[in-house]
Amino acid sequence: MVRASIVILTLCLATSLYAQQPGAPASSSQSVDTQGIKNYLLGPGDVIDVKIFGQQDLSSTVQVDSEGNLSSLPFLEKPILAKCRNEREVQKDITVAYRRLINDPQISVRVIERNSRPPAAVFGAVHKPTNVPMLRNVRLNELIAASGGITERAAGTVQILHTEPIMCPQPGQEADALPIEGTRMPLHVVKIADMKSGKLASNPVIRPGDYVLVAEAELVYVTGSVVSPGSQLLTDKLTLSRVLAMAGGTSKNAKLSDVRIYRQKFGALDQDVLKVDYAAIKKNKLADVPLQPYDVIEVREPGITFGGVLRDLFTGITRSYPLVPRLP
Numbered sequence: 001m002v003r004a005s006i007v008i009l010t011l012c013l014a015t016s017l018y019a020q021q022p023g024a025p026a027s028s029s030q031s032v033d034t035q036g037i038k039n040y041l042l043g044p045g046d047v048i049d050v051k052i053f054g055q056q057d058l059s060s061t062v063q064v065d066s067e068g069n070l071s072s073l074p075f076l077e078k079p080i081l082a083k084c085r086n087e088r089e090v091q092k093d094i095t096v097a098y099r100r101l102i103n104d105p106q107i108s109v110r111v112i113e114r115n116s117r118p119p120a121a122v123f124g125a126v127h128k129p130t131n132v133p134m135l136r137n138v139r140l141n142e143l144i145a146a147s148g149g150i151t152e153r154a155a156g157t158v159q160i161l162h163t164e165p166i167m168c169p170q171p172g173q174e175a176d177a178l179p180i181e182g183t184r185m186p187l188h189v190v191k192i193a194d195m196k197s198g199k200l201a202s203n204p205v206i207r208p209g210d211y212v213l214v215a216e217a218e219l220v221y222v223t224g225s226v227v228s229p230g231s232q233l234l235t236d237k238l239t240l241s242r243v244l245a246m247a248g249g250t251s252k253n254a255k256l257s258d259v260r261i262y263r264q265k266f267g268a269l270d271q272d273v274l275k276v277d278y279a280a281i282k283k284n285k286l287a288d289v290p291l292q293p294y295d296v297i298e299v300r301e302p303g304i305t306f307g308g309v310l311r312d313l314f315t316g317i318t319r320s321y322p323l324v325p326r327l328p
Helices: 002-020 087-098 140-146 192-196 240-246 278-282 306-320
Strands: 047-052 060-063 107-113 120-124 130-132 154-161 187-191 211-216 218-224 230-234 259-264 271-276 296-299
Touching: 047 087, 087 107, 120 140, 130 140, 140 154, 140 192, 140 211, 154 192, 187 192, 218 240, 240 278, 240 296
Parallel strands: 120 211, 218 296
Antiparallel strands: 047 060, 047 107, 120 130, 154 187, 154 211, 218 230, 259 271, 259 296
């Protein structure tokens, strides 16, 4: 529960930071196509144009009110229900209502502003963070495509935070239509690999107002007797063997039977020290070790000193982050 709260807090913070970026783009109807928009269901804030042929004085432009009704049509005392109904359904009701005043009214209804559904925001490890208008059902892969695709910094998961209840629930979605409490926003985590493999459950329909964060990889650090000490991105399922290979491999004098992993304890200042027999892993006698964010991997060798380890570590970090001060 604590970890879930932290994830949500992190996501909200990231969203706030994204919104403050001067280059954050505004919503654009060009982000996704509008195929299927004829099935658009009206909601509060939408604006429709009502034309009554031969009765120019009765034609009007009206907005769906906060209760989902058309309550300002000329000479109609009873509101017309508009929420969760399409143009044709609303047109039929308006026609019936005006038959009491006009003989055989000919009426057209057209939606001219679609304001009832906030855009979905996608950001994080994508090429072009953007807001996507939700004029129809949009799936996760379409949202990713609208943002230019996933970058190499992606950690392997997408976090989807629902901020709005479903306005027009289908059978089985009644629970999703209930008001969302600020402290219990639903969070859905999808694996990118599952989405790419075509699993339908990992390519959900995105709801209006959703925050979609393609999580960026944290770092792990490699130091000691390796070819290229430094930092590596902790992508999905990164293991000790893989990160050492990414560091160019171990040096000739490395003590492979005594590789150390320094792991920060969650919520504490001290560390756990894992002693790993990497030589046995290479011979498939032991299982490989999955890594966690901010692990420091030390490949030891006889006579190595802590000062040398620290120097190697900071040398690698400054290669990735030039603004970090260099050790003398």
